[in-house]
Amino acid sequence: MGAVAMTHVGYVVAGWAIPLVALGLYAVRVVVRGRRLAEQVPPEERRWS
Amino acid sequence: MEPAVQLRGAVTLLGRFPALAGIDLDVAAGEIVLFRGPNGAGKTTLLRLCAGLLPLARGEGRVLGHDLADRRQARALRARVGLLGHATGLYDELTVADNVRFWGRAAGADADDVAAALAGCGLDGRLRDVPVAALSAGQRRRTSLACLVARRPELWLLDEPHAGLDHDGRELLDDLVRRAVASGATVLVASHDLERAEALAHRVVTLVGGTTAPASPPAAGSVGPEEVALVP
Amino acid sequence: MSAPPTTASRATRAIGGLSLAGLALLLGYALWWSPPDVVQKDSVRIMYVHVPTAIVAFSACAITTLASGMWLRRRSEGWWVLGGASAEVGLLFTGACLVTGSIWGRPTWGTYWDWDPRITSTTLLFILLVGFLALRRVDNESGIAAQRGMRAAIVGLLLFPNVVIVHYSVDWWRSLHQPATITRLDPTIEGEMLFTLMLGIVVFALVFAWLLVHRFRLGWLEERVRATGLDAAIVERRAEADLAGRAR
Amino acid sequence: MFRDAGLVAGKDLRIELRSQVTMQQVLPFAVLVLILFGIALDPDRGFLGRASAGLFWVTVLFCALLAIQRAFTIEAADGGRDALRLSGLDPAGIFLGKAAAIAVQLLAVEAVLAAGVVLMYGTEVTGVPLLVATIAAATTGLAAAGTLYGVLAAGLRVRETLLPILLLPVLSPVLIGATKAFEAALGGVAADGWPWLGLLVTFALLYLTFGTLAFGTLLEES
Numbered sequence: 001m002g003a004v005a006m007t008h009v010g011y012v013v014a015g016w017a018i019p020l021v022a023l024g025l026y027a028v029r030v031v032v033r034g035r036r037l038a039e040q041v042p043p044e045e046r047r048w049s
Numbered sequence: 050m051e052p053a054v055q056l057r058g059a060v061t062l063l064g065r066f067p068a069l070a071g072i073d074l075d076v077a078a079g080e081i082v083l084f085r086g087p088n089g090a091g092k093t094t095l096l097r098l099c100a101g102l103l104p105l106a107r108g109e110g111r112v113l114g115h116d117l118a119d120r121r122q123a124r125a126l127r128a129r130v131g132l133l134g135h136a137t138g139l140y141d142e143l144t145v146a147d148n149v150r151f152w153g154r155a156a157g158a159d160a161d162d163v164a165a166a167l168a169g170c171g172l173d174g175r176l177r178d179v180p181v182a183a184l185s186a187g188q189r190r191r192t193s194l195a196c197l198v199a200r201r202p203e204l205w206l207l208d209e210p211h212a213g214l215d216h217d218g219r220e221l222l223d224d225l226v227r228r229a230v231a232s233g234a235t236v237l238v239a240s241h242d243l244e245r246a247e248a249l250a251h252r253v254v255t256l257v258g259g260t261t262a263p264a265s266p267p268a269a270g271s272v273g274p275e276e277v278a279l280v281p
Numbered sequence: 282m283s284a285p286p287t288t289a290s291r292a293t294r295a296i297g298g299l300s301l302a303g304l305a306l307l308l309g310y311a312l313w314w315s316p317p318d319v320v321q322k323d324s325v326r327i328m329y330v331h332v333p334t335a336i337v338a339f340s341a342c343a344i345t346t347l348a349s350g351m352w353l354r355r356r357s358e359g360w361w362v363l364g365g366a367s368a369e370v371g372l373l374f375t376g377a378c379l380v381t382g383s384i385w386g387r388p389t390w391g392t393y394w395d396w397d398p399r400i401t402s403t404t405l406l407f408i409l410l411v412g413f414l415a416l417r418r419v420d421n422e423s424g425i426a427a428q429r430g431m432r433a434a435i436v437g438l439l440l441f442p443n444v445v446i447v448h449y450s451v452d453w454w455r456s457l458h459q460p461a462t463i464t465r466l467d468p469t470i471e472g473e474m475l476f477t478l479m480l481g482i483v484v485f486a487l488v489f490a491w492l493l494v495h496r497f498r499l500g501w502l503e504e505r506v507r508a509t510g511l512d513a514a515i516v517e518r519r520a521e522a523d524l525a526g527r528a529r
Numbered sequence: 530m531f532r533d534a535g536l537v538a539g540k541d542l543r544i545e546l547r548s549q550v551t552m553q554q555v556l557p558f559a560v561l562v563l564i565l566f567g568i569a570l571d572p573d574r575g576f577l578g579r580a581s582a583g584l585f586w587v588t589v590l591f592c593a594l595l596a597i598q599r600a601f602t603i604e605a606a607d608g609g610r611d612a613l614r615l616s617g618l619d620p621a622g623i624f625l626g627k628a629a630a631i632a633v634q635l636l637a638v639e640a641v642l643a644a645g646v647v648l649m650y651g652t653e654v655t656g657v658p659l660l661v662a663t664i665a666a667a668t669t670g671l672a673a674a675g676t677l678y679g680v681l682a683a684g685l686r687v688r689e690t691l692l693p694i695l696l697l698p699v700l701s702p703v704l705i706g707a708t709k710a711f712e713a714a715l716g717g718v719a720a721d722g723w724p725w726l727g728l729l730v731t732f733a734l735l736y737l738t739f740g741t742l743a744f745g746t747l748l749e750e751s
Contacts, residue, residue, distance in 0.1 A: 008324040008388050012312065015327030015384040019334060019377035020304075023488060026373050030495045034288030037502035041509075048290040048498065060515065065507075070518040102611055120749070128617035136608025138615075140540070142547040151540050155533070155616040180547070200617070258521040353746070405698045412695040419685050432681045435743050436695065442735070443699050450702035450728060454709065 051114055053078045053204060053235035054099055058108035059117075061091075061098050068094035070259035071108060081226065081236040083250035085243065090256040092239035093134065096206040099237060101126035113204055128156060131202030133210055137193040141182035145172050145192050148181055153199030166199035171221065186213045191221075198225060205229060205236040211245050223249050288498035293491060300487035307477070307484045315477040327385035329477050333485035334378035335403060341371025341489065342406065342441045345413070349437030352430070361430055362500035364437050365417055370492045372410040374485075378403050398455040402448040409443055412436070530622045537618065537626025542633060544603055551634040555595045559638050562588045563645045577650040582711035585646050586704050589671070592638045593700075594693055596631050597675040601683035610683075613748060620745035624676055628740065632672035639664055656714030659722045663714070666729035667707040673736035674699055680747050702732055 006012065038046060054076040061069040068091045076082050084092045097103050099112050101123035110117035115126035139148045146167065153163040167173040170191050181189060190213050197205070205226065211219050226236050226249060239256075240246040247253065255262040311329040318325035348364035351357075382400045383393040394400070417433040470478060545551055566584045570576050577584070604610060613623060646652055654660070678696045682688040706728040713722030 006312075007317070007322040011324050011384050011388055012326045015381050016308070016312070016330055018380050018384075019330055022373065022377055023492070026370075027492060027495070030492065030499055031288065034495060034499045034502065035286060037499065037506060038286035038288060041502050041505045046286075046498075046502070048288075048292075065514060067515045067518045070515045097611075100615060102614060124614075124745075124749075127615045130615060132611065132615055134608060134611070136611065138608040138612025140544055140603065140609070142544045142603075143540070147540075147543060151536065152612065152616060154536060155618045157617065259518050405701055408694065408698045412691070412698065415691060416681070416685075416695060419687055419691065431746060431749060432685075435677075435681060435747060438743075439699070439739070446702050446732065446735075447698065450705045453728075454705045 051078075052076060052111075053080070054110075054112050054237070056098075056108070056110045059098065059105055059110045060107035061094055061103045062106045063094060067106070068259055069098060072256075072260045074254070074261065076235060076237065078235050079230055079233060080252065081230060081238065081250045083246045083253045084237065084239040084256050085241075085253060086256035086262075091259040092256050093208050094259075095256065096132060096134070096208050096237060096239055099204065100130045100132045100206050102132075129202060130204045130206060131197035131200055132206045132208070133190075133194060133197050134206075134208040137181075137189050139181045139189060139193055139196070142180060144178045144180050145184070145195075146177045148192060149195045149199050152196040156200035158199045158201065162199050162201065166195045169198055169225065170195040171217070187215055187218055190214060191218060194222065194225070203234055205234055207236065207238045207240075209240055209242075210238060211240060211242045219245060288495050288502070293494050296487055296491045296494070300484060300491055303480070303484035303487055307480050310473075310477040310480060315473045318474075321389060324385060324388040325474070327381050329481040330485075331378060331381040331385050332478060333481040334374045334381060335399065336482055337485050337489045338371050338375040338378050338403065338406065339444065340486075341367045341374060341493075342410070342444045344493075345371065345437050346439075346441035349434040349440070352434050353438065358504050359501070361434070362504060363497055364434070365414075366493055366496035366500050368410055368413055368417070368437070368440075370489060370496055372407070372414065373492075374489065375403060375407045375410060379407060396455060398448075398452040401455065402444075402451040405447045405451070406444050409440060409447075413440055530619045530625070533618045533622025534625035534629060537623050538629040538633075539626075541600065541603070541627060541630030545630070545634060550599055551596060551638065555592050555599070555634070556638055556641055558595065559588050559592050559642050560645050562591060563642065563649055567649055572650075578652055581646045581650040581652040582715060583708045584650070585642060585711065586667070586707045588642060589635065589639055589667075589707075590697065590700060590704060592642075593631075593635055593671045593675055594696065596634050596638075597679040597696075598689065598692060600627055600631050600676070601679045601688075605683060610748070620748050621741040623748070624680075624740045624744035625737075627679075628669075628672040628676040628737070631675060632668050635668050635672060636664070639668065652715060654715070655717050656719035656722065659710060659714040659719045659726070662726055663707055663710040663722070663729065666726055666733055667703050670703045670729055670733035670736060671700060673733055673740050674703075677736060677740040677743065677747075680744065702728060706732070 052075050054074060056072055056074040058071045058073060059069055060067055060071055070091075072091070072095065074095075084095065086092055094103065098105070098110065098117065101112065101115065101117065104120070104123070105117045112126055113129055115122040117123050117126075138152075140151070143151070146163075149167055149172070150160075150163050153166065158166075164173070167177065172188075172191060172195055176184070176188060176192075181192060184192065190210075194210075207226075210222055214222060223245075230236060238246050238250060307329065311326050315326070315329075317323045344367040345364050348360045348367060352360035352364060379400065382397075382403065386395050386397065386400070387393055390397075413433065413436050416436055417430065563584070566588075567577060570580070604613065647654060675696065678692060678699065682692040682695060685691060706725045710722040710725040710729070713719055713725070
């Protein structure tokens with residue numbers, strides 16, 4: 001299964017790497033900003049736990 | 050008779066700045082009330098709130114029986130109100146007559162009302178067909194006054210009305226206000242021109258920091274400017 | 282136990298875990314276990330990320346339109362924040378969709394851009410989202426949420442209908458010139474390839490959900506910080522009144 | 530509502546007659562763009578004749594942007610929005626009035642532009658009924674969507690740059706539909722053009738309806 005060398009390897013890798021890295025970076029940015037803001041807001045304002 | 054204007058703890062925001070920070074006010078129908086106070090006290094914002102142009106961030110307010118918190122009622126209120134502010138709301142390219150006709154007919158006035166308003170403000174002579182762009186500040190204010198008169202509002206909201214008017218203009222304005230009140234209108238005036246405005250007003254309210262300062266005693270007729278100043 | 286100061290919660294940890302596991306499984310299938318396409322050979326593997334991101338991008342627009350509509354009716358802050366969060370995450374997925382689309386197209390068309398209906402309408406969708414977010418940013422200086430954002434809500438309400446009209450007209454326009462021959466990207470899909478594609482859609486939907494929840498809570502916190510500022514401003518303003526009173 | 534629309538349209542057109550902005554600025558701009566296309570696309574290769582439909586409508590799109598910006602610069606003058614809100618005019622009437630005024634001005638520009646295209650690009654005019662119907666439907670769509678997005682952008686500090694990016698993607702179906710309908714008409718196979726006209730009419734009706742409903746709430750935005 002897929003033993004023979006994969007064609008267009010460069011494209012496939014790029015096609016997957018770029019979106020996943022972008023999603024990862026965005027996720028980190030959102031969580032970090034979230035954590036920073038969460039400290040400024042009193043706990044009862046945050047209706048999740 | 051229901052009061053023309055009733056505010057309870059009204060807060061209004063300009064951007065994030067609470068221009069009105071909880072104000073209580075009662076104005077009876079047919080009354081002329083003068084608002085004094087330093088620049089930035091919230092006078093203009095108060096007039097625009099009473100005109101139904103600004104939403105109520107907090108507190109309650111009823112003007113001419115319309116609840117300010119309800120957007121639909123605030124919108125319905127506007128057709129019954131006349132606001133004379135620093136901005137004239139006139140179309141520079143149009144002539145004086147065109148402007149008064151447009152704003153008059155927009156509010157349902159007919160050709161006679163428009164003609165009467167123009168004559169009433171002394172604009173039916175040479176100025177009638179002059180584009181507003183070519184007018185002086187005083188003449189522009191007379192034109193927007195004529196637009197207001199043509200709409201025959203029940204609540205007059207005048208922001209620094211005397212500013213920019215010459216002597217005849219001021220006489221004209223006071224006369225128009227008195228005639229409107231005689232026919233049942235209510236007038237709120239915000240002004241620094243104290244002796245002029247006080248001769249006109251039944252009552253004086255001082256505005257500071259977005260709320261009313263302790264109400265000064267009702268000015269019986271024309272109270273000399275000195276007495277009022279003493280009262281904090 | 283007071284909540285730790287983050288936007289995470291049991292729910293997001295669950296969704297997060299699920300989407301990471303799903304992603305691992307998807308990579309396995311997409312890159313190794315699923316068969317290469319007869320014509321496109323292995324470049325077809327990019328389809329498993331391109332198509333799902335397109336679907337997620339379109340549904341993000343649908344969520345923004347729904348949220349904007351609800352905000353216009355109810356004026357509650359939650360809908361306003363959801364509209365913005367969904368548009369921002371949607372923009373990210375639209376970008377990913379465009380990048381993967383052009384990378385996938387390269388071996389087939391020989392160029393990174395082809396007036397393929399989906400790529401063209403997704404690009405227009407990208408600009409629609411950029412415009413919406415730009416209007417939102419310009420629009421939210423004023424204080425209370427109820428008064429703010431009226432314009433962005435109207436554009437938000439029109440977002441999905443516009444996306445549909447644009448997609449339909451571009452599709453119709455290009456279908457005259459590009460008969461559905463092999464130059465179109467979508468090879469016939471069945472069997473394991475179909476399964477991998479479905480898996481891809483589910484996994485990216487989970488990732489979208491996870492990001493949306495976190496971005497929503499971030500937006501919610503931003504609103505709280507803005508609101509607490511208001512009470513302080515009123516107190517400060519009234520102090521100005523006392524100050525003036527004493528000074529006179 | 531239609532009385533107010535007539536009043537507002539009359540006012541806008543009277544301002545245009547007095548200020549001559551469309552006639553003396555937008556119109557020359559349209560002809561200028563035609564010339565720029567001619568310069569850029571090397572007239573000898575006969576490319577202009579084939580692309581005249583598309584070039585015509587791209588130019589109309591840019592003129593529409595200018596007309597819409599102008600329509601709301603008038604209102605922004607000196608407290609105009611407050612005056613409109615206080616005026617007692619029905620917001621739907623204001624929307625239809627402004628859209629009608631923009632449409633009339635656009636039609637004038639399109640007429641001159643059509644003459645310019647025929648003259649400069651040597652386009653041979655066939656299928657006139659389809660051409661006229663397309664111009665009517667497309668112009669209504671441009672005016673309706675333009676007025677709605679125009680009031681959205683009005684009053685914002687960055688409206689010059691925000692309006693194009695908000696409006697042009699939304700108008701892309703009009704560009705596609707109008708160009709395709711024109712190509713069908715000019716290419717002699719008018720029958721192909723009528724379905725595109727359907728797209729233009731749907732687009733115009735959608736935005737006329739939505740604009741009439743939404744304009745009131747939009748005017749509210751202080």
